Amino acid sequence: MKTVGMPRGLFYYYYYPWYKTFFNDLGARVILSSPTTRITIDQGINKAVDETCFPIKVYFGHVQELCQYDLDYLFVPRIVSIEARSYICPKFMGVPDMIRASFSSLPPLIDITIDLSRSQRSFKEELYKTGQLFSKSRRRIKAAEEHSSQELKYCQTIAAQGYTMAEAIDIWEGQELTSTWDSDLCIGVLGHGYSLYDQTISLDIIGRLRKMGCRVVLPEVLPGERVENEAATMPKRIFWTLGRKMVGSAFSMEKMPEIDGIIYVACFGCGPDSFIGEIIERKLKGKPYMMLVIDEHTGEGGLVTRLEAFCDMLRRRRRQKIEDNLPAYG
Ligand code: SF4
Structure with missing residues (x-):
């Protein structure tokens, strides 16, 4: 053979x-x-x-x-x-x-x-x-x-059921994985699959967010047609497949009320990421957004601090919203 x-x-x-x-x-x-x-x-x-x-x-x-x-x-x-x-x-x-x-x-x-x-x-x-x-x-x-x-x-x-592509491949190969994660926050996470779903390259950002009580929504969960339609709202068509997917996914996530915030995982030295991340940052008005740039020198400590701070801010924001909606009479 x-x-x-x-x-x-x-x-x-x-x-x-x-x-x-x-x-x-x-x-x-x-x-x-x-x-x-x-x-x-x-x-x-x-x-x-x-x-x-x-x-x-x-x-x-x-x-x-x-x-x-x-x-x-x-x-x-x-x-x-x-x-x-x-x-x-x-x-x-x-x-x-x-x-x-x-x-x-x-x-x-x-x-x-x-x-x-x-x-x-x-x-x-x-x-x-x-x-x-x-x-x-x-x-x-x-x-x-x-x-x-x-x-x-x-x-x-x-x-599309919420697994990362790496997990989906494991399930496709016959492994059994759990899909239940306790969560009080929901975060949209964007990035090229080969950096986001490689646990070592991404320093397991997805796993860490899940452990911090976040449900993670990934681009693969979103219907392709909706992502394309959202990306088409840009004045000029983005001809990079992954760049268009990221922009369309970010705009779709912005309209999903259950999503509290969006994180874009970009790679150092990536030309497309440097301006796709910038486009998303400028256009997103309705949701907190954080861009994380990773490379071979990225330290685990700094990354965890940024993720924790982002989650804390989203939780505070959520509490604030609930308090703002309380009537004055209690
Ligand atoms: S430069 Fe960016 S888009 Fe190109 S392979 Fe590297 S990470 Fe991917």
Whole structure:
């Protein structure tokens, strides 16, 4: 059986069920790198160029881990676009080239180009070429592709119940997780999935908020059409897929009365985050908003203090609202 190594980073958090089902259905075994640790981060920092952003450095660390296995292939897609008239950040396009330039000994890369900005046709051809590495049957490759899309949709419906994408993937893999968290506050949390749902990159912001008594609402819970409609209220269309999702989600969350405040988790060194976070900050008028910028040097203590202070402020605000509504006669 052929083996395909898959780094647990970047679009793993959005597409792993698709990738895994596709390769498994074609008879390949997927070997996933371990969850991110401090060692992964340090290895990534040593390998990646300084100018790149934190999640890309972490991705390099995952590739480094996979290099120690005897793999037939390493799956490092070149993601350009995942929908019409929209793009993913240019750093994604260069990932396979950066990996080739930084590692002296690599298994053969599957660097399929995923570009759905104009038509599905070239993508299907790329997919077919990838499938041919494992099966000569066009019908089998097509069936694998259809099955992969179904599995991805199933995983997305799990995430829509309030789980993070990482938790949804665990449930999709057959693990049992609890979904009951005691909460007296509700906070919308935004961020690119590969930083937000990686517990080490985000310093487990979501887990910490839940422990502080917050219900967390994530972009995956919101209906896609509503997010698009809200993002479309911007004077100019945002052509970055994730940027548009963040803006549309923030505007949607602003209109949800149960949400007390919004947190945006941005990565240091991220161009799109630096102005998408700014746009959200300027446009949001109705809800408290906090932007947290994280990188490999972010300390746990400072982060916890900021989260606690934000929650305290939201609780005070809530109490104030209730007191303001009390009639003068008691
Ligand atoms: S969008 Fe930002 S965080 Fe994501 S890969 Fe690009 S620069 Fe890095």
